[in-house]
Amino acid sequence: MPERITPTAFLLVALAVFATHGCGKLRENEHAHQLATRVRAEFLHAWNNYERYAWGHDALRPLSKTAHDWCGQSLLMTPVDALDTLILMHLDAEAERARSLIVGDLSFDRDIYVKNFEITIRLLGRGSGQPVASSF
DSSP states (O other): HHHHHHHHHHHHHHHHHHHHHHHHHHHHHHHHHHHHHHHHHHHHHHHHHHHHHHTTTTTETTTTTEEETTSSSSOHHHHHHHHHHHHTTOOOOHHHHHHHHHHHHHOOOOOOOOOHHHHHHTTTTTTSOOOOOGHH
16 A cells, blocks of 8 residues: 555655646746836836927936937937837837837937947947947
């Protein structure tokens, strides 16, 4: 009789381990989904307020709810920075509005002082699809 108990006990322990691992995986997936939902909601909160208070400018000053342009004129830094995130988060309407703004209003034909590094990493490097450093 003890010989029959050992395989049965082993089988029960193995089933418990597999069931526990499966439940843990389910909890991990659920947590990841909840976290992704929260990140998306926070991003949308920031983006919607940019649209509301600073549309067409480089950035939003969140406390004063006013627009800020880094170089005295807008280079649309926030829409350019955010476009890939909008696309990856499947925020299609927001991405299309940002794309339309960029295509319609962004121009580098300006005689203004800019910080080369900032403009390169935030604006010019976005279009290549590769890290800016790899092109040097």
